[in-house]
Amino acid sequence: MADTAVQRFYRFHAHVYDGTRWMILHGRRRAAAALHLRPDSRVLEIGCGTGLNFPCLLEYLDPVAGRLVGLDFSADMLRQAQKRVAAHGWRNVRLVQGDATAMQLGQTFDAAFFGYSLTMIPDWVAAIERALEHLASGGTLVVLDFSRFHGWGPLAPLMRTWLRLNHVETLRPYEDILRQRLDDLEVHYWLGGYNFTAVGRKGA
Numbered sequence: 001m002a003d004t005a006v007q008r009f010y011r012f013h014a015h016v017y018d019g020t021r022w023m024i025l026h027g028r029r030r031a032a033a034a035l036h037l038r039p040d041s042r043v044l045e046i047g048c049g050t051g052l053n054f055p056c057l058l059e060y061l062d063p064v065a066g067r068l069v070g071l072d073f074s075a076d077m078l079r080q081a082q083k084r085v086a087a088h089g090w091r092n093v094r095l096v097q098g099d100a101t102a103m104q105l106g107q108t109f110d111a112a113f114f115g116y117s118l119t120m121i122p123d124w125v126a127a128i129e130r131a132l133e134h135l136a137s138g139g140t141l142v143v144l145d146f147s148r149f150h151g152w153g154p155l156a157p158l159m160r161t162w163l164r165l166n167h168v169e170t171l172r173p174y175e176d177i178l179r180q181r182l183d184d185l186e187v188h189y190w191l192g193g194y195n196f197t198a199v200g201r202k203g204a
């Protein structure tokens with residue numbers, strides 16, 4: 001199948017991602033803490049990119065008993081992630097190339113995480129459904145992503161347009177659907193709606 005616009009976008013951006021995104025992608029540590037990981041947790045990061053969240057997630061995991069699977073559909077981003085994994089010698093990390101809206105990994109996880117990936121997925125509801133299928137009962141789902149910039153006055157539409165040009169759609173009802181699908185959803189907005197963290201639990 002032909003690559004999507006997002007996969008083509010990351011052919012170039014994979015090479016500059018780590019050097020540029022520290023300026024705009026914030027809240028990784030806070031989001032990782034919200035997953036409430038134990039040393040033996042099995043964690044799935046959906047849209048893991050180059051693996052910038054891996055250190056924050058692995059901090060909580062035992063190097064043998066804890067497991068992290070990173071899924072992404074961009075071969076270019078995964079190549080960078082693989083270099084990171086090799087450089088750190090992480091043996092409990094598995095990388096999988098696949099589409100979040102159709103993933104079938106044949107296992108369940110204690111925690112699942114979308115870090116700045118959900119807003120880039122046109123069929124984001126399917127991606128949430130697939131994530132829930134892979135989550136064990138009582139497991140935690142965390143979404144960290146851009147929000148609507150509600151406190152940014154006249155700059156808000158400019159920010160949303162700039163993000164849309166970079167394949168990020170901020171105006172969908174992410175929180176509403178997450179609230180429908182998860183128990184005890186808590187949503188926090190940061191920096192006037194620059195980004196949000198949503199944390200919920202899969203019911204029994």
Ligand SMILES: C[S@@+](CC[C@H](N)C(=O)[O-])C[C@H]1O[C@@H](n2cnc3c(N)ncnc32)[C@H](O)[C@@H]1O
Binds near residue numbers: 010050052053117
């Ligand atoms: C902004 S990057 C975030 C990467 C990483 N999670 C981070 O926090 O730095 C978005 C990632 O989502 C991936 N992605 C977008 N749509 C996807 C899909 N349908 N299935 C799997 N990965 C997808 C992209 O390839 C990209 O690596």
